[in-house]
Amino acid sequence: MSKKSGKKKNPWIWRILFVIALGVFIYSGYQLYDIFSQNHEEGKEKAELINIAEIPEKPKPEEEPFTINWKALKEANPEIVGWIIILIRISIIPSFMEVIILSI
Numbered sequence: 001m002s003k004k005s006g007k008k009k010n011p012w013i014w015r016i017l018f019v020i021a022l023g024v025f026i027y028s029g030y031q032l033y034d035i036f037s038q039n040h041e042e043g044k045e046k047a048e049l050i051n052i053a054e055i056p057e058k059p060k061p062e063e064e065p066f067t068i069n070w071k072a073l074k075e076a077n078p079e080i081v082g083w084i085i086i087l088i089r090i091s092i093i094p095s096f097m098e099v100i101i102l103s104i
Contacts, residue, residue, distance in 0.1 A: 052076050053083060 054069045073080050
């Protein structure tokens with residue numbers, strides 16, 4: 001009887017590599033879930049603050065400037081410092097793009 005040519009691959013090495021790869025996959029999935037859940041919570045909080053401050057959805061610079069309900073914001077968060085709204089006009093797009101930055 002002759003031995004087969006070539007080396008036998010150790011199955012325990014492949015099992016260890018598989019377990020390590022599976023662990024990395026599970027950890028990465030958990031991290032993605034954590035990132036998406038934090039983004040969802042931040043979005044809900046931002047929407048709640050916009051409703052409390054009575055900010056219009058699409059402010060138009062041509063109209064009279066709106067005012068922010070500071071009393072309601074102070075009740076929700078006494079540490080609030082300011083609220084910044086930046087309107088950017090891009091020549092490619094004819095309308096304004098709104099970027100709302102919360103400064104808490």
